[in-house]
Amino acid sequence: MNASSLLRGTYGRLVAKVFVLAFLVTSLYNVFSFSRSTQDAVSQSFDDSAEVDMYGLTDRLTDPVLFEQYRKSLANLEKVTTFHDSLEQGAPAGVRLLSAFNQAMPVADFAGGQAFEHGYGTQETAQGPYEDPVLGKQVVNVKSVQLSESTFDFYNLAGQNDIDLDWGAVDYDSETIPVLLGADYDGVYAVGDRLTANYYFKPTRMRVAGFLPPNASMFYQGDINHFLDDHLVVPYPRSITGAAEADPGFYGILAFAMLNANIAVDRGQPDTVVFRTLQSAATSSGFDQYALLSVPSYLTQFASVRALVHDNFALVLTVECLVVAASLVMSGILTNSATRRRERRIRIAWELGQSRSDLGRAVLTIVAIEYASLAVVFLAVTHLLPNQDSSARTFCLTLIALLGAADLLRCRTQLRHTIRHRPRNEP
Amino acid sequence: MTELLGLQSLTKAVREPNGTMRPIFDSLTFTMGSDERSVALLGRSGSGKTTLLRIIAGLDGRYDGQYVFQGTALAKHLDPLADHRRRHFGLVAQSYDLLDDFTVERNVLFGARGLEQPERRTREALALVGLEGMGKKPVTKLSGGEAQRVAIARAIIRRPTLILADEPTGALDEDTEGEILDLFTRLQESGTSFIIATHSPRVAAACHRRVMVADRRLRELGDDRGPVRAALPIAGGG
Numbered sequence: 001m002n003a004s005s006l007l008r009g010t011y012g013r014l015v016a017k018v019f020v021l022a023f024l025v026t027s028l029y030n031v032f033s034f035s036r037s038t039q040d041a042v043s044q045s046f047d048d049s050a051e052v053d054m055y056g057l058t059d060r061l062t063d064p065v066l067f068e069q070y071r072k073s074l075a076n077l078e079k080v081t082t083f084h085d086s087l088e089q090g091a092p093a094g095v096r097l098l099s100a101f102n103q104a105m106p107v108a109d110f111a112g113g114q115a116f117e118h119g120y121g122t123q124e125t126a127q128g129p130y131e132d133p134v135l136g137k138q139v140v141n142v143k144s145v146q147l148s149e150s151t152f153d154f155y156n157l158a159g160q161n162d163i164d165l166d167w168g169a170v171d172y173d174s175e176t177i178p179v180l181l182g183a184d185y186d187g188v189y190a191v192g193d194r195l196t197a198n199y200y201f202k203p204t205r206m207r208v209a210g211f212l213p214p215n216a217s218m219f220y221q222g223d224i225n226h227f228l229d230d231h232l233v234v235p236y237p238r239s240i241t242g243a244a245e246a247d248p249g250f251y252g253i254l255a256f257a258m259l260n261a262n263i264a265v266d267r268g269q270p271d272t273v274v275f276r277t278l279q280s281a282a283t284s285s286g287f288d289q290y291a292l293l294s295v296p297s298y299l300t301q302f303a304s305v306r307a308l309v310h311d312n313f314a315l316v317l318t319v320e321c322l323v324v325a326a327s328l329v330m331s332g333i334l335t336n337s338a339t340r341r342r343e344r345r346i347r348i349a350w351e352l353g354q355s356r357s358d359l360g361r362a363v364l365t366i367v368a369i370e371y372a373s374l375a376v377v378f379l380a381v382t383h384l385l386p387n388q389d390s391s392a393r394t395f396c397l398t399l400i401a402l403l404g405a406a407d408l409l410r411c412r413t414q415l416r417h418t419i420r421h422r423p424r425n426e427p
Numbered sequence: 428m429t430e431l432l433g434l435q436s437l438t439k440a441v442r443e444p445n446g447t448m449r450p451i452f453d454s455l456t457f458t459m460g461s462d463e464r465s466v467a468l469l470g471r472s473g474s475g476k477t478t479l480l481r482i483i484a485g486l487d488g489r490y491d492g493q494y495v496f497q498g499t500a501l502a503k504h505l506d507p508l509a510d511h512r513r514r515h516f517g518l519v520a521q522s523y524d525l526l527d528d529f530t531v532e533r534n535v536l537f538g539a540r541g542l543e544q545p546e547r548r549t550r551e552a553l554a555l556v557g558l559e560g561m562g563k564k565p566v567t568k569l570s571g572g573e574a575q576r577v578a579i580a581r582a583i584i585r586r587p588t589l590i591l592a593d594e595p596t597g598a599l600d601e602d603t604e605g606e607i608l609d610l611f612t613r614l615q616e617s618g619t620s621f622i623i624a625t626h627s628p629r630v631a632a633a634c635h636r637r638v639m640v641a642d643r644r645l646r647e648l649g650d651d652r653g654p655v656r657a658a659l660p661i662a663g664g665g
Contacts, residue, residue, distance in 0.1 A: 348526065349537070353516070
């Protein structure tokens with residue numbers, strides 16, 4: 001008797017078993033993959049250290065006329081820049097200034113499509129290409145975010161392929177600023193390409209230093225996941241003290257933009273630490289036109305998202321347990337049914353004098369067919385899924401191999417039992 | 428007379444569901460000569476007839492004592508016993524042991540593994556049991572007598588020395604039983620020997636020799652040189 005004789009009459013059960021187990025393994029793949037991607041997402045944007053009290057910092061120069069008068073004074077600009085650097089570099093441990101601003105960046109001879117344009121995909125209207133008087137060229141206002149090194153690190157942002165920004169090389173008085181591009185820019189620009197932009201009315205050359213990974217995001221103005229895939233990421237310099245003298249017009253805007261920030265205070269710090277820090281910076285710089293806003297929505301949303309993820313994960317796990325149980329029961333029923341049919345065939349073949357090794361080979365072939373088919377179906381199905389996860393795939397293939405080994409062991413035990421015992425009341 | 432097979436001092440016990448050991452045979456001795464064509468194996472239900480047939484067939488190697496076939500003592504390992512069974516024995520059961528989803532022909536072919544010209548041998552075997560032309564018929568469409576003939580065709584396709592039949596007519600009516608006995612007689616005339624476990628006085632009477640399993644041993648009841656003893660036990664399989 002060969003495997004095809006043994007399989008005869010049980011093909012339907014074999015196919016059903018393969019699909020039930022494929023369903024089981026694919027669902028495990030999805031849970032495993034979901035678990036990993038969720039952990040990655042949480043660690044990417046909000047690890048435990050990000051559980052902070054967040055405050056908003058802004059200036060109180062809301063009147064445009066007053067603002068213009070204030071920033072035209074070099075002495076005032078020195079106060080602002082010193083105030084910023086005091087917070088950026090002189091804040092006590094556990095207090096971080098997170099400067100970020102999403103000012104659109106007019107880029108000349110822009111190579112990207114409309115999707116990169118500021119306002120695209122929002123309620124704002126994209127302006128389209130226009131003649132920029134500063135650059136004297138056609139420009140497009142592209143989506144951009146300007147941020148500090150502290151902000152970049154706080155949100156665990158990083159360049160692809162270990163290519164990161166050299167923050168020490170960010171010098172606004174040099175000819176070129178290194179920038180990062182969102183993942184959607186891959187194919188539009190390459191590392192080393194140069195862009196010309198109108199950065200606060202200053203013609204600025206930018207060099208593409210690298211790309212962010214897909215789905216890189218940060219918290220920005222209440223948006224828990226402000227994705228940067230289609231953004232031009234412009235780094236702020238580490239320090240701006242003393243820089244305003246060379247270009248008061250540019251730094252007069254930049255310094256206030258950089259004050260558009262959040263202050264992250266680690267949990268466990270005294271409630272007064274943020275006020276004392278600001279007071280200290282104000283005293284040393286002479287700038288006191290600031291206002292502090294609490295941002296409870298950050299924590300609320302953050303907590304909500306984490307809870308949502310965790311609650312759903314528990315739900316997914318519960319459902320998965322049910323799926324595993326149901327699949328195993330169904331697979332067990334199908335296996336039992338096929339085994340009973342094959343058992344009679346094996347017993348008859350044995351009584352006709354077929355050797356145990358021949359029968360063992362036939363059983364091994366069937367198990368190999370079952371689990372090879374299972375692996376093929378699993379690989380084909382997961383290939384079509386959007387969530388590609390090689391670790392989850394390896395885990396599931398290992399599981400298939402273990403299930404196959406366990407099934408083979410069961411079949412061989414069954415074979416031994418079949419050839420040693422004859423049921424007395426078999427028809 | 429040369430000896431076809433011999434069981435010497437056969438002792439065997441089986442484990443009961445409650446864990447105790449129940450002796451089945453105790454120093455049982457049995458010999459069958461090469462010229463003996465048929466032996467009826469009688470006994471009460473549970474006396475060990477089927478167990479004895481399984482030991483002779485090499486399906487059960489767990490016993491004490493010696494089993495000699497054609498002058499050679501057989502090992503008790505199942506693999507050499509399977510090879511021995513394939514070369515020398517054909518098995519026929521009361522329940523026919525046919526494969527329901529196979530045709531008549533494929534059922535007989537199932538016993539022809541390794542033979543040369545298996546299709547020709549299958550046709551010959553079917554002709555011998557009177558089923559020529561029925562090879563393509565599903566076995567589920569057969570009567571009891573026809574099904575048993577298919578089982579016999581499968582048993583004889585390898586031209587065995589000895590056919591071991593366990594209640595071969597137990598599920599058949601009297602007329603069909605007669606047809607099967609006629610078939611057995613024809614096969615015996617062509618040189619095949621039989622050991623038949625049975626409760627049927629008619630089958631027992633048709634055999635050349637009759638032995639009974641009783642008190643864990645075999646007792647001769649008679650042969651063609653003497654009458655069959657009266658009061659043959661009548662009950663279920665044993």
